[in-house]
Amino acid sequence: MTIENFPTAVFCGENLSCRRGGRSVFTGLSFRVTSGEALVLRGPNGSGKTTLLRLMAGLARTASGTLTWNSGDIRDDGPAHGARLGFAGHLDAVKPALTVQENLSFWAELRGANQADVTQALEIFSMAHLANLPGRVLSAGQKHRVALARLLLGNTQLWLLDEPANTLDDIALNALRNVLGEHLQRGGIAVIASHGDALLAQANTLDLRHFIQNKPIMAAA
């Protein structure tokens, strides 16, 4: 794994709004995160945390507003934005028929990391002993650790994590805290959706309740 620091970067969202199934999820949402910072997304179920993360990844499209990376629109070059980000969503993307090692090696190859990186990522999340087990026999927590280990492959500066602490035991949770701390120290950026305990000692918080679409017109009158 490269130890060198990331170049300084700014990730901004301006006046974002999003609709899902004809219903407005949030409107007028803006944020700004720079190198070394983490942004924690809070809000009740259905307030759009996952949706916002998918917007940030460039997977979903905004109804209005722009997302910029160093003042360049992320939609201008989708693959480049993908290459700089690590995404850990609700789904772990672990193939049941491949071993843990094979699962991670595939992503390492796609992202230009090598076997040493895979071995190191496995060790960090204490999975070295699971390396040769097929994905189908892993528990939910173990699969989630594979998904988190994938973040360490390919030197990605922007991490988008959706409830990363879910299903993790204390040891894995500690590993995640360490990895996140190192990532930020190197100048990485992390956006984390969470409603559990704080993963980080200090992080900016964005509460999505403030951006939920205004009440119906009757209430305004």
Added chain:
Amino acid sequence: MNGFNAILRRDLTLAIRNQGEVMMVIAFFAIAATLFAFGVGPEANVQSRIASGVVWTTALLAALLSLERLFAVDYDDGTLDQLLLSGVEPVVLVLAKTLAHWLTTGVALLIAAPAVALGLQLPATGYGALMISLLLGTPILSLLGAVGAAIVLGARRGGVLLSLLLLPLYIPVLIFGAAAVEGAVLGMTTTAPYAVLGGLLILALTLCPWAAATALKHAVE
């Protein structure tokens, strides 16, 4: 190119580990063709008369059977999100997965076709044309299939929808594929159907990957 190789190799590995899926396609091919043989009765004249059309129709239905899972498995387990974020161009992703589909299903159909044709008493002069027409035609089935499979992602009863979408599009391939075999059996020149199939293949190769890539990007939104 790295991404192309990695995805192709992964899909082939998965196909080898999940051999049952290809075997089912071949079994369907053989059984459906046998049904025709039983349906029209044992008279050799009748069977050999319809053999070319039956082999082509059943091969096409068998290919269709395997297409539903082309992107659906990756979509369901979150792999598709990760692939689209891996920095690989979506078109390259589609090309790699489609080639993997053809190398498993298409080639398996090619290998099984002579045996199925023999069961239907296809005259000896037809086998060369059968193989050439399938060689040109099955990649078209995979390419068109990739577009259909990407469009129906996330839809309920996607399999039925996929058949309704694809079978009409498969008609030209069926017409010219069966015409080539028919022509060879009757001792006519087969250049024309080959040329049309080749043309259709080039057309599919130029248009389908882009269409499927666009559909994939919409599917993950």
